[in-house]
Amino acid sequence: MFEEDPVDDLPAATLCHLVDGDDGAAGDGQPDGDDGAAGDGQPDGDDGAAGDETLLIHKKRGVGSDQWVGPGGKVEPGETVRECVVREVREEVGIDVLDPEKVGVFVYRSDDWDAVVHVFRATEYAGTPEETEEADPRWFPVDDLPLDEMWQTDREWLPHVLDGETFRGRFVYSDAEPQEVRIETGVAPSL
Numbered sequence: 001m002f003e004e005d006p007v008d009d010l011p012a013a014t015l016c017h018l019v020d021g022d023d024g025a026a027g028d029g030q031p032d033g034d035d036g037a038a039g040d041g042q043p044d045g046d047d048g049a050a051g052d053e054t055l056l057i058h059k060k061r062g063v064g065s066d067q068w069v070g071p072g073g074k075v076e077p078g079e080t081v082r083e084c085v086v087r088e089v090r091e092e093v094g095i096d097v098l099d100p101e102k103v104g105v106f107v108y109r110s111d112d113w114d115a116v117v118h119v120f121r122a123t124e125y126a127g128t129p130e131e132t133e134e135a136d137p138r139w140f141p142v143d144d145l146p147l148d149e150m151w152q153t154d155r156e157w158l159p160h161v162l163d164g165e166t167f168r169g170r171f172v173y174s175d176a177e178p179q180e181v182r183i184e185t186g187v188a189p190s191l
C-alpha cells in the first residue's frame with residue numbers, strides 16, 4: 001500500500017473519532033441526556049431513543065478548514081502519535097480522550113501538504129466539548145454525518161471506523177480533488 005511513499009520522511013499527523021453510545025459508558029459521569037438540541041456539547045444518548053453519536057469539529061483553520069473532520073493535528077518532535085491525539089483533542093475541544101485506540105492509517109498527498117495520518121477511535125472521555133479558536137465541535141448521529149461538508153475520502157473510510165473496523169489507505173489529491181483513492185479494511189493499521 002505504501003511502497004511508493006517515503007513514509008519515514010513524511011510528517012505524521014493524527015485524527016480522533018470519538019463515539020458515544022447510548023449505554024452510558026462514555027462521558028464524564030454527567031448524564032448524557034438533554035433536550036436534544038444539537039451543538040450544545042452534549043451527546044443525546046442514554047434515553048434509549050438515540051443511537052451512537054460521534055464528535056466532529058468544524059475546523060476554523062489549517063488543513064481541511066471549513067469542513068467537518070475529527071479533531072487532530074500534527075505530531076510534535078518527541079511525541080508519540082497517541083500523545084499527539086490526546087493533546088490535539090484537548091487543545092481543539094477541551095476534553096481528555098481516555099481510551100484512544102489506533103484503528104487506521106493513511107498516506108495523504110496533495111499539492112501543498114503530505115503526511116502519514118494515524119486515525120484513532122475512542123469511546124471514553126472526560127469533560128464537555130467546547131468551541132475554541134481552532135474548532136467548533138458538534139455531535140452527529142453516526143448514521144447522519146454531514147457528508148457533503150467532509151473530505152471526499154473521509155466519506156469512504158469514516159463509516160468503517162465508526163463501525164469499529166480497521167483500515168489502511170492512500171489518498172492523492174490535486175486541486176482539492178482526489179486523484180487516487182486506495183482503501184483496505186480489516187487489516188492492521190501498522191506504521
Ligand SMILES: Nc1nc2c([nH]c(=O)n2[C@H]2C[C@H](O)[C@@H](COP(=O)(O)OP(=O)(O)OP(=O)(O)O)O2)c(=O)[nH]1
Pocket residue numbers: 013014015061062063064069070071072073074075088108113115117151153154171
Ligand atoms: N479528515 C482529514 N484530515 C486530514 C486529511 N489529511 C490530513 O493531513 N488531515 C489532517 C491530519 C491532521 O489532523 C491535520 C493536520 O493539519 P493541522 O493544520 O490541523 O495541524 P495542527 O492542528 O497541528 O495545526 P497548526 O498548529 O500547524 O496550525 O490535517 C484527510 O484526508 N482527512
